[in-house]
Structures are given as structure tokens and as C-alpha cells.
Amino acid sequence: MSDPSAIHYIPGDAIREQIEAVFTAWGVNAEQAATAAEALSDADMHGVDSHGIGLVPMYDQRRGEGRINVSAQPKVVREKGAVALIDADKSLGHPVSVMAMQMACAKARKTGVALVGVRNSNHFGAAGYYSRLAAKEGVIGMAMTHAPGSAIVPTFGRDAVLGTNPIAFAAPGRANKPFALDMATSTVALNKVRNYARRGMPIPEGWAMDQNGQPTTDPDVGYKARRVAPVGGTRELGSHKGYGLAMMVEILCAVLTGAWAEPGQTDANGHPVKSPTQTGHFFLAIDPNLLRGGEEFGEDLDRMIDMLHATPPVDPGKPVLVAGDPEYATFAERSANGVPLPQSLLDEVREVVSRCNAPYLLG
Amino acid sequence: MSDPSAIHYIPGDAIREQIEAVFTAWGVNAEQAATAAEALSDADMHGVDSHGIGLVPMYDQRRGEGRINVSAQPKVVREKGAVALIDADKSLGHPVSVMAMQMACAKARKTGVALVGVRNSNHFGAAGYYSRLAAKEGVIGMAMTHAPGSAIVPTFGRDAVLGTNPIAFAAPGRANKPFALDMATSTVALNKVRNYARRGMPIPEGWAMDQNGQPTTDPDVGYKARRVAPVGGTRELGSHKGYGLAMMVEILCAVLTGAWAEPGQTDANGHPVKSPTQTGHFFLAIDPNLLRGGEEFGEDLDRMIDMLHATPPVDPGKPVLVAGDPEYATFAERSANGVPLPQSLLDEVREVVSRCNAPYLLG
Numbered sequence: 001m002s003d004p005s006a007i008h009y010i011p012g013d014a015i016r017e018q019i020e021a022v023f024t025a026w027g028v029n030a031e032q033a034a035t036a037a038e039a040l041s042d043a044d045m046h047g048v049d050s051h052g053i054g055l056v057p058m059y060d061q062r063r064g065e066g067r068i069n070v071s072a073q074p075k076v077v078r079e080k081g082a083v084a085l086i087d088a089d090k091s092l093g094h095p096v097s098v099m100a101m102q103m104a105c106a107k108a109r110k111t112g113v114a115l116v117g118v119r120n121s122n123h124f125g126a127a128g129y130y131s132r133l134a135a136k137e138g139v140i141g142m143a144m145t146h147a148p149g150s151a152i153v154p155t156f157g158r159d160a161v162l163g164t165n166p167i168a169f170a171a172p173g174r175a176n177k178p179f180a181l182d183m184a185t186s187t188v189a190l191n192k193v194r195n196y197a198r199r200g201m202p203i204p205e206g207w208a209m210d211q212n213g214q215p216t217t218d219p220d221v222g223y224k225a226r227r228v229a230p231v232g233g234t235r236e237l238g239s240h241k242g243y244g245l246a247m248m249v250e251i252l253c254a255v256l257t258g259a260w261a262e263p264g265q266t267d268a269n270g271h272p273v274k275s276p277t278q279t280g281h282f283f284l285a286i287d288p289n290l291l292r293g294g295e296e297f298g299e300d301l302d303r304m305i306d307m308l309h310a311t312p313p314v315d316p317g318k319p320v321l322v323a324g325d326p327e328y329a330t331f332a333e334r335s336a337n338g339v340p341l342p343q344s345l346l347d348e349v350r351e352v353v354s355r356c357n358a359p360y361l362l363g
Numbered sequence: 364m365s366d367p368s369a370i371h372y373i374p375g376d377a378i379r380e381q382i383e384a385v386f387t388a389w390g391v392n393a394e395q396a397a398t399a400a401e402a403l404s405d406a407d408m409h410g411v412d413s414h415g416i417g418l419v420p421m422y423d424q425r426r427g428e429g430r431i432n433v434s435a436q437p438k439v440v441r442e443k444g445a446v447a448l449i450d451a452d453k454s455l456g457h458p459v460s461v462m463a464m465q466m467a468c469a470k471a472r473k474t475g476v477a478l479v480g481v482r483n484s485n486h487f488g489a490a491g492y493y494s495r496l497a498a499k500e501g502v503i504g505m506a507m508t509h510a511p512g513s514a515i516v517p518t519f520g521r522d523a524v525l526g527t528n529p530i531a532f533a534a535p536g537r538a539n540k541p542f543a544l545d546m547a548t549s550t551v552a553l554n555k556v557r558n559y560a561r562r563g564m565p566i567p568e569g570w571a572m573d574q575n576g577q578p579t580t581d582p583d584v585g586y587k588a589r590r591v592a593p594v595g596g597t598r599e600l601g602s603h604k605g606y607g608l609a610m611m612v613e614i615l616c617a618v619l620t621g622a623w624a625e626p627g628q629t630d631a632n633g634h635p636v637k638s639p640t641q642t643g644h645f646f647l648a649i650d651p652n653l654l655r656g657g658e659e660f661g662e663d664l665d666r667m668i669d670m671l672h673a674t675p676p677v678d679p680g681k682p683v684l685v686a687g688d689p690e691y692a693t694f695a696e697r698s699a700n701g702v703p704l705p706q707s708l709l710d711e712v713r714e715v716v717s718r719c720n721a722p723y724l725l726g
Contacts, residue, residue: 078654082445083475085654112446113647115476117654140619157683158675169611171618179614181607187600206600213677231604237550237569237596244544244686247671248532251542255534255663256503256654262670284476291441291448291480291619300618307625308610312521314576320520323607 002343009338010362015053016041018361022056025358026063027070036094043126044339047330050191051126054345060352068092068122074099082111085257086118093124097281101130104285105139112290118281119257127168128182130283135170135178140286143168146253148279150263152186153227155240158213160227161263164189165249174298176305180324185246186228193223206233252282365706372701373725378416379404381724385419388721389426390433399457406489407702410693413554414489420711431455431485437462445474448620449481456487460644464493467648468502475653480620481644490531491545493646498533498541503649506531509616511642513626515549516590518603521576523590524626527552528612537661539668543687548609549591556586569596615645
């Protein structure tokens, strides 16, 4: 057998085609499969390795459980003025999210601001993909999703009751690439805690808690307890702010769309109501040209980004960046060299492929 | 002389009337004076002591410098669809912000979501006042402002280049009071660093930096350097997230409204262009009834808030709260007992009052 940690460099196009082939083999229609594959391979290309092809085995499991509806037809169920609500029909989260963000952008061109909510959806990959999609069209975009799996422990609390509830925001410059923020409202992802455990390294205080809700520096304890802190880390450093933001995301994605359910609540079949197929998303688009004239917005944003890039760093070897810079640098590097995927992931993808009789396209 | 730290308990109504009398004596029209006094005394009543009557001496100074226009007439300069832009004419920040948020709410009832930007404004007090204003009308409200005084040091940076750029978000429940988040995107306010210096206590690492941008636990060093960390505190704990949010606020409040200027940039008279009178604000309103039917939104929000209140705390004496709870508790307490104001502040207010021949109403 080959070494499971051996790294293979795979072109982004091959990753996209592989994902598309799998989704098509599942019965997802061509357009949805292509859209979802584009969103996922984009994450791989930008270095967001936790949200790319590595998710496909998890999606396969959810499909097997009947939680992802491969023949879903998302529908607009409400539309008025500058808002709309889409019922995803338990589809893959990515195509319905592209549909929602494009709809928000089109509305915003007329009304200046627009909001599209989505309910009955699934995991949508990386939130930043959708806000960047808006920015590419010259529109300010926000994308959020609640995450049904509990991870964040509220300030003063013992148990995890909120997902890592990410906020993505992108704004289009002219000369500069879009400002592109994509952040979980937790201090770190659970996966990062696990990576420290694998390397036998202690984690910083403020990342994770034990099962009693006490801060821990033991990554094994934190990962097993599945409890991470809100941004801020500790009460003293402002964890109530990250907790507040996580709740804001939950309100906009779940309460506003009708996707909210209590942890532990079950349906008539005994399945958790708070499940991946109860996922809600929030998309906001703002057309800056309705408030600023001509190219003023992009020009001022460029000046701001240039000012930040020029601000003196503490360490001359580590310049001041703006949100999006690391991902754009990774994109350039991977466009030249391919995406590094471990053999263990290729093996998992091969299993998914063989279960659905899709072609294997990764080498 | 009386002890400057002696505490006097003053009714909220007296504080409001005192502020109104001062603004009226300055020449501010009756409606604007009453609106601004209401916003400021509301902060005192809710325990946001840094954003109440204690700001009046600073406003007096800015008025003296010609930066606050007491006879300003804010005007809507652009309006289309669900957005509008207001030029504040260098007015006090509070009345124009109430006007903007009310306009956003009225628009949102028709279009579902609406955005009103403000430029050429001044300090608007506490951001949370405006988002709660929306929530009281049954509308989800967001309020942000950029803060021209630099305080936040970007991740990897040495110097402070962004203000404490707050984000406020409020959402209306039915049985519960509105969820009401109001947070600076810095870990702490500079004032809090100063309070530690006064008490001779070290500050936690992650609050402030020295003049070389290095983390410090010495409150004197941090306060003199005027450098605080973005939410997250350190790079390891996610300061790039707080920095990203501070930039998002700057983009929405300053770049989107035309209020942005580089630090150090001066006008023809040699005055800094990045000044209090160049302040921009951002107000967003979402009417949940256009996406959810009837009272569904408020009912689900109540269930979520109830769930969080019921989640087990680490310390039985410190229950899990949601954003707004501490301020509502302070409001109830101060409604009964008055607002504690130190003699030193009363003395400052008396000086402001005597300069403009307003009546002194605080005892």
C-alpha cells in the first residue's frame, strides 16, 4: 500500500471535474453538479482545504442517509421588494447558494441593497465563495450560514450550543483584488484542535474547553469534548463579542429563514430536527454605485487597502495584509503547481467514486 | 472643595433634560436637541457610561473648534429603491442617525431590507441605541460607525490605523426583550486600559501594544501608545478576525458613504481630513415579517434566547446571558436608583453649562 500521507499535486480543473463527475453519478442535474463542483474546487485552489474536495466523503454519507436530495429543485417561496426566501428542497448547499447570491446581486442593482435567505439547505462549503462571487460582479456581498453541529460554547456556559457560524464579507476594489473576509465566529475550527493533538502539541488557552466548560490546553481533551471558544477566546479578552456574533449569524440564517430548531429536538421519525438538512443561509448584496458615483467606491477602497499594505509591520518579514491576501497568494501558487492532496484523501475519494460508478479522474 | 470621586445618583430624566438644555443653549433646534439628549441619556441609563453625558464636554470642545455645526440641516442627497445617503452637514451625530435608522425602518417595511448611509457626521454616541430603536419597531437593525481616532493596530502592524469601529445588531423577540449586541471591534476600549493604569493593575496580554506594536501588559505603556488589539487579541487567538471586522465597518461606514480619508491627510486649512466631522455611519433594517409569517420570527427568537438562558453555566452563580441582558438589568436598577455620576463629571458639566448660559439641572 502507498503511504497515506504522501502528497500528490492535482490541478484544480481535475478536482473540479472529479467532483462534478461524482455529483452527476449521484443523479444531481448537470447544472447543479457543475456549480457545486466549481464552489468546492475554488476552496481547494484558495487553500481552504477544509472546505474543498475533502468534504465529498461527508456529503456521500449524508446522501446515503437520505439527507441530501440529489433531485432537489430549489424554489423561491417568498419574494417582495428587495428580499426573497428560497426553499432548497434539501439540495446540495452550493447551487442554491449561488442562485441566492446571484438573485441578491440582480435585485441590488435595482434597489441598492437586497437580501435572499435560504432554508432546508445543506452544507454550502466555504462562505467566502459567495461573497467573492458578488464582489466579482462589482457588488458588496455578505454570506453567512449557521452550522447545525454544535461547537461554540457561549460565554459562562458549559456546553457547546452554537455552530461555528461563519461570516463572509467581500467588497470590490478596482486595482486591488476584492477585500475578502471569511471567518468562523469561533476562535479556531475543531479540525485545528485535532491537528495539534496529532502533533502532540499543547493548544493556546482560549481555543477549547473540556467537558465541564473549563479552558484547556490539552488538544485531546478539547477535541473529544467538541467545545471551542467564540472569537475572543476568554471572557477577559472579549469572548462575549464572538458569542454575540455567532448568535447574530444564527438569527439571520436560521430564525429569519425558518430553519431554527433546538439542539436535541427530534422529528416524528426520531431524527434530529437540528440537522444538516435544516440549514439556513443569509445573503446580502449592496450595489455601491447607487450610493457613490462612478468608480468612487472602488477607488477609495483601493486607497484604503494600499494604506494598510503600506503600514509599517512589527516584523519586516511579515507585512500587514488585508483579508483575502493569503488566499489569493495560495491561488496563484496552486494555479502553477496544483493542489496538494494527501494519498489518504485520494483513497477516500476513490471509494466514493467506486460506490457510484463515476470515473476516477485524480491520476 | 468636594471630593471629585464622590458619587451622586441622578435620575435619567434630569440627565436628559440637562443635555437638552445645553444643546438648546448652543443653538441646536429643539427637535435635534431632544433627540440627541434622549440617545445620550439612554446610554447612561443602560450602563454604557462612556457614551452618555460624559461625552458632552468633548462635544463642547468640538463645537468650539467649529467641528460641530449647531445649525446643521441634514439632507438626503441620494435615494433610490431601498437605499439612501444622508449628508449630515456636520451636525451632532445622534439626530441624523435617528433620522437615518427611522428612514431605513420605513423603507424596510415596504422592501424587506433597506440601507441608509450617513456622511459628514460627528460622534453618534452608542451604536446600540440605533439598532435597539429598530428592534422596538419590530425590525431587525444594524448600526455601525467608523471612528476617526486611530486605536486598532492591524494584525502584524506596528501602528494604530483604524478606529474602534463598533458593530451593533438588535432583533425583536416577543416575550423577551430584543437581542441587542453592541461591540467595538477592538478587544477593549482605550478607557479600560486607562482604568487599569489608575488602579496600578497589569492588563491581560492581548489588550494593548507598546509604541513598537509589541504586546504589553503594562497599562501605562499601552494607554500612552494608544494602541489596542482587534477582537481576538493575538494572532494565535484570531486577531485577524477582529481586524477584518474593523475593516468591514470602515468599508461600510466610510468608503460606501464617501467619508473615508487617510490618516494624516490634511485639507487646504491644514486640518486633518480624517476628523470627527468626516464621520460616516451605516444603518441596515430588515423587516422579518416579509420573510416569516405573522409572529414566527419573534416566537423562534424567543425560543432561541430561552434555550441559551437555560444552558448550564460553568459557575451556577453566573448564568449564561444573551447580548443586551446586562444593559437591561442596569436600566432597571438605574430606573429605581438613578445613574451614578462622579463629582468630577458634574463639575465638568457645570463648566460646560456656564460657558453657554444653560441652566444647571443636576442637583
